[in-house]
Amino acid sequence: MGTLPPGPKSLGLVDTIRAGFFSSEPVFRRYAAEYGPTFRVRSPNGVLTITGDPQAIRAVYAADPDEFDVWGVQLTEPVFGTSSVVVTAGARHRRDRRLLAPPFNAAAMRGYGGAIADISLDVASRWRPGHSFSMLAATQAIALDVIVRVVFGVRGEARVGRTREAVLGLIESLGRSFMIIPALRRDFAGFGPYARHKRAARALDALLFEEIRARRAEGDASQDILGLLMSARHDDGAGMSDVEIADQLRALLFAGHETTAMSLGWAMYWLHREPAVLARLCEELDALGPAPEPDALASLPYLEAVCLEALRIHPPVVDVARVVKRPFQLKGYTVPAGEAIAASPLLLHGREDLYPSPQRFRPSRFLERKFTPFEFIAFGGGARRCLGAAFAMYEMKVVLGTILGRYRLRLESQAPIRHVRRGLTMGPSGDVAMILEGERERASAEGRAAAVQGSPAEPALRPAAPQPAGRCPMGFS
Numbered sequence: 001m002g003t004l005p006p007g008p009k010s011l012g013l014v015d016t017i018r019a020g021f022f023s024s025e026p027v028f029r030r031y032a033a034e035y036g037p038t039f040r041v042r043s044p045n046g047v048l049t050i051t052g053d054p055q056a057i058r059a060v061y062a063a064d065p066d067e068f069d070v071w072g073v074q075l076t077e078p079v080f081g082t083s084s085v086v087v088t089a090g091a092r093h094r095r096d097r098r099l100l101a102p103p104f105n106a107a108a109m110r111g112y113g114g115a116i117a118d119i120s121l122d123v124a125s126r127w128r129p130g131h132s133f134s135m136l137a138a139t140q141a142i143a144l145d146v147i148v149r150v151v152f153g154v155r156g157e158a159r160v161g162r163t164r165e166a167v168l169g170l171i172e173s174l175g176r177s178f179m180i181i182p183a184l185r186r187d188f189a190g191f192g193p194y195a196r197h198k199r200a201a202r203a204l205d206a207l208l209f210e211e212i213r214a215r216r217a218e219g220d221a222s223q224d225i226l227g228l229l230m231s232a233r234h235d236d237g238a239g240m241s242d243v244e245i246a247d248q249l250r251a252l253l254f255a256g257h258e259t260t261a262m263s264l265g266w267a268m269y270w271l272h273r274e275p276a277v278l279a280r281l282c283e284e285l286d287a288l289g290p291a292p293e294p295d296a297l298a299s300l301p302y303l304e305a306v307c308l309e310a311l312r313i314h315p316p317v318v319d320v321a322r323v324v325k326r327p328f329q330l331k332g333y334t335v336p337a338g339e340a341i342a343a344s345p346l347l348l349h350g351r352e353d354l355y356p357s358p359q360r361f362r363p364s365r366f367l368e369r370k371f372t373p374f375e376f377i378a379f380g381g382g383a384r385r386c387l388g389a390a391f392a393m394y395e396m397k398v399v400l401g402t403i404l405g406r407y408r409l410r411l412e413s414q415a416p417i418r419h420v421r422r423g424l425t426m427g428p429s430g431d432v433a434m435i436l437e438g439e440r441e442r443a444s445a446e447g448r449a450a451a452v453q454g455s456p457a458e459p460a461l462r463p464a465a466p467q468p469a470g471r472c473p474m475g476f477s
């Protein structure tokens, strides 16, 4: 056998609890400082080699996907099921991706912009000037409505309301106990949390089947994501069954809802902590004039950089690993068959050599240089790279551009917020409480010209402010 990656003998109880329930970031940073950017740990869910080294990450993402199996299928079963694209491997996975890709291509995206902007304005219309509200609750409501209306394609207020309730019921039913300990996935005469979860899953499925049946009966060929899935064809010409479509829809819900909501919450937080960044963004938005088209928002370079920087500094998904089927060579080390490799966005995105002053929110770093797919991995990479990445970026840009083009907001408190584990994802430790100050007056053309000349600079790279204790996971949920 070749050389194993270095690492601690075991994680130990304190680090296991810290990493599993709060954040693996401080734990992994300590190991990276001691053993280098690639190290091997024994977690309660198996042995993992974790790496924040771009060259090692390249080796994983560029390898033949058939070298790997999916990691943690049993752990995520209540969320992703056993047959959705998130958990299949090999030829079945390639087939699923082919079927699911069309709704997420650039042309399809253009059809969703109006709905995303309307949903954003609808949620924002509930804010009252001078009053505090939870920005995180708002971004969760927006992301949920986007899934229900745009991804599931549900129409009509009553149906949207019922589906929204069913989705929330399913999300709330995901008890931590049975997510962490699969042995607790038992019925307990219908009273246990797992039985509640199963009931919630059945309730959502019933609505999804109803929706699919109604669409089939109406001969509806809508261009929303459900419509595109219904018209997708396998190589043999057969369509997806209703059960298959419902499985994939549920997977898209879980993969796309919290992730996008958390990233939007973080973007709002940082924009309002860094006035120069917000000013530069507003200047870019103002240049589009009132009521810009969603596609115009989506093509703004600084807005895009803001989204990328939010995803860099606080990646919401940090638990992705792959199991190697055969011994795998990783930059001079050998990862034994049956063990897992995880590319860590927390370690990679925090590298000083790639992202100077990594703890600063500086969107312009994404305008100053291009990062390779092995240097920015908020959406993972290789054959399993996030299928909804373009959709998520589009949604983030339209939501931020629509709201910030219209409203002036401020944070209720300047107290730092930590990046913590929240179920399957990581996100802000608090609510991101904000106050609506009022509607924005857009800069006049002359004002804009003057502003462009004296364009506000982003914060200079000053010595790092003390970083709040980071939080993150990896391989424990």
Ligand code: HEM
Residues within 6 Å of the ligand: 085, 086, 087, 097, 151, 251, 252, 253, 255, 256, 257, 259, 260, 263, 311, 315, 316, 317, 320, 377, 378, 379, 380, 381, 382, 383, 384, 385, 386, 387, 388, 389, 391, 392
């Ligand atoms: C900011 C938002 C999002 C982030 C940060 C994110 C991140 C990720 C990551 C890290 C992975 C694993 C990639 C890998 O294994 O290398 C993933 C997979 C996936 N994501 Fe996303 N995601 C986001 C939004 C979405 C949305 C909106 C959808 C769809 C509606 C979506 C659908 C998927 C699917 C289907 C997979 C599984 C791909 C596969 O296994 O082949 N994601 N995502």
